[in-house]
Amino acid sequence: MDAVNILSTKGLSKAYGGIKANTDIDFALPRGKTMALIGPNGAGKSTFVGMLCGRIPATRGDVFFEGANINALPAHQRISLGIAYTFQITSVFAGLSLHENVALAARRRLGADVAAVNAKVADVLARVGLAERTDQIAGDLSYGHQRLLEIAMGLAQDPRLFILDEPTQGLADSEVEEFITLINTFAGETTILLIEHNMDVVMKTATHITVLDAGEVLAAGTPEDIRANAAVQAAYLGTSDA
Amino acid sequence: MTDSQRSQLLHLGVIALLAAAFFILPTYHVGNLSRIMVLAVYAIGYNFLFGYTGLLSLGHALFFAAGMYGLGLSMELFDLTTAPALMVGLASALIVSAVIGFLALRTSGVSFMIVTLMFAQAGYLTILYFGSYTRGDEGFVIQQADRVMFGLDLSNDTARYFAALVLFSICFLSVARLVQSPFGRTLVAIRENEERARMLGYNTVAHKLKAVVISGTISGLAGAAYALLFGYAGATFATVQYSIFPLLWVLLGGAGTTIGPLVGVIFMFYLIDLSSDITSAYMLIAGVVLVLLTLFAPQGLAGELRKRVFKWMP
Numbered sequence: 001m002d003a004v005n006i007l008s009t010k011g012l013s014k015a016y017g018g019i020k021a022n023t024d025i026d027f028a029l030p031r032g033k034t035m036a037l038i039g040p041n042g043a044g045k046s047t048f049v050g051m052l053c054g055r056i057p058a059t060r061g062d063v064f065f066e067g068a069n070i071n072a073l074p075a076h077q078r079i080s081l082g083i084a085y086t087f088q089i090t091s092v093f094a095g096l097s098l099h100e101n102v103a104l105a106a107r108r109r110l111g112a113d114v115a116a117v118n119a120k121v122a123d124v125l126a127r128v129g130l131a132e133r134t135d136q137i138a139g140d141l142s143y144g145h146q147r148l149l150e151i152a153m154g155l156a157q158d159p160r161l162f163i164l165d166e167p168t169q170g171l172a173d174s175e176v177e178e179f180i181t182l183i184n185t186f187a188g189e190t191t192i193l194l195i196e197h198n199m200d201v202v203m204k205t206a207t208h209i210t211v212l213d214a215g216e217v218l219a220a221g222t223p224e225d226i227r228a229n230a231a232v233q234a235a236y237l238g239t240s241d242a
Numbered sequence: 243m244t245d246s247q248r249s250q251l252l253h254l255g256v257i258a259l260l261a262a263a264f265f266i267l268p269t270y271h272v273g274n275l276s277r278i279m280v281l282a283v284y285a286i287g288y289n290f291l292f293g294y295t296g297l298l299s300l301g302h303a304l305f306f307a308a309g310m311y312g313l314g315l316s317m318e319l320f321d322l323t324t325a326p327a328l329m330v331g332l333a334s335a336l337i338v339s340a341v342i343g344f345l346a347l348r349t350s351g352v353s354f355m356i357v358t359l360m361f362a363q364a365g366y367l368t369i370l371y372f373g374s375y376t377r378g379d380e381g382f383v384i385q386q387a388d389r390v391m392f393g394l395d396l397s398n399d400t401a402r403y404f405a406a407l408v409l410f411s412i413c414f415l416s417v418a419r420l421v422q423s424p425f426g427r428t429l430v431a432i433r434e435n436e437e438r439a440r441m442l443g444y445n446t447v448a449h450k451l452k453a454v455v456i457s458g459t460i461s462g463l464a465g466a467a468y469a470l471l472f473g474y475a476g477a478t479f480a481t482v483q484y485s486i487f488p489l490l491w492v493l494l495g496g497a498g499t500t501i502g503p504l505v506g507v508i509f510m511f512y513l514i515d516l517s518s519d520i521t522s523a524y525m526l527i528a529g530v531v532l533v534l535l536t537l538f539a540p541q542g543l544a545g546e547l548r549k550r551v552f553k554w555m556p
Contacts (some may be wrong), residue, residue, distance in 0.1 A: 055441075076440050112424050166363060
């Protein structure tokens with residue numbers, strides 16, 4: 001495989017019984033870029049990302065990370081390769097402190113080196129603006145802050161690929177703006193795969209866009225290409241191509 | 243003083259208190275305390291899995307019995323001396339818990355409870371089935387000659403008390419240390435949110451299996467020590483009741499706290515002891531107290547203390 005792409009898929013498909021959620025998806029994610037994956041509800045975005053992370057077994061097709069086929073790897077091993085994943089529905093350790101939440105994320109890589117873990121925790125909590133809440137219990141945070149904590153847990157892993165599954169879902173407009181700024185602060189450092197509904201966020205962060213519709217890739221390209229694409233407009237606006 | 247220094251102090255204080263109790267308390271209570279400390283080891287093992295990893299087993303009597311019979315039968319049938327027999331007890335518990343863990347961890351939640359319960363029942367029935375060797379319900383006495391270790395006669399009250407104290411201290415301190423280690427923290431993460439832990443790159447299945455083996459082996463150690471110190475092995479210790487006991491102790495004392503298991507065993511032991519002085523229907527009193535505690539101190543005694551007063555408590 002070429003070194004340009006950090007992640008790619010070939011013919012990746014998933015069928016639930018007779019229902020085809022994803023059909024023959026060929027996808028390539030260039031290293032260091034921010035790719036947005038968009039598509040209407042039910043387009044198969046979650047299934048696709050689930051197959052990338054190993055949470056959902058693929059019916060057929062291949063997933064390559066850094067050129068190596070990772071089909072056979074279970075989810076936790078894929079994460080260990082350097083893929084960080086934030087959940088669509090907020091999923092933090094609600095009973096533990098912010099510090100411990102982030103430390104758990106950092107520790108898998110940094111091990112028992114307490115000083116390095118503490119430094120990493122302080123660093124990423126500062127980056128997302130939660131530094132002064134480090135001893136609070138995660139479950140006591142507001143929803144918006146919990147989403148920020150998720151980002152911090154992702155960053156603490158120093159990921160090579162950071163998958164953000166609908167990070168701005170359920171946030172107020174002002175919070176969404178902060179999120180856009182935040183995403184752009186680490187956009188150059190790592191490759192980002194962003195699954196997002198909010199087109200404003202997509203247009204302000206993504207360098208590349210892939211559009212899924214009915215389980216297939218409808219279009220892929222730069223934001224300008226996508227905006228001009230008639231098929232995408234039809235899928236989103238519900239008008240027919242003809 | 244940092245939180246970890248406070249915890250250290252608390253743990254050493256508990257051990258010092260138990261050591262002092264031998265010289266202060268009347269013989270009757272000293273005898274009780276030896277038993278309590280061995281049972282607290284069992285509770286510590288159970289707490290490691292239930293309190294820290296979040297796995298509720300209803301089959302720990304099997305691990306307790308594996309240790310007990312591993313020691314007892316190797317003495318009875320193969321004439322092993324004390325130390326090797328104790329090793330056999332430990333090894334049996336380790337192997338049994340590894341096998342049961344491997345199989346039972348394919349399930350979770352209620353299914354895990356039922357699967358462990360059924361394995362433990364199967365174990366109990368196996369002990370009865372091989373009654374010609376195990377003497378079933380009746381059990382057998384461990385000969386006094388077999389209860390000598392490092393020159394100490396463990397049937398002697400003093401030796402027994404301090405053997406129990408040493409055993410308790412080792413398990414108490416090492417588990418307290420283990421739960422603060424990265425491995426222990428990961429177990430807590432699994433308890434809190436397993437899917438999140440997995441998606442941080444942790445192999446949660448392997449972690450849970452290790453937790454079952456550690457928990458089962460400590461429980462087995464308690465079983466072997468019980469047989470050794472009190473000179474008896476019997477199938478009663480493999481019954482469902484002995485799977486429920488550690489759950490009750492840990493719930494009452496405070497699941498996920500280091501001193502909870504000891505507190506729970508002391509509380510339950512003396513609750514039954516004192517209420518049976520009052521009436522022969524002592525389980526009625528004990529039952530009411532248990533219900534009240536569950537209602538008003540759902541996190542157990544140590545758990546409520548931690549929540550309300552000593553937030554630093556480990």
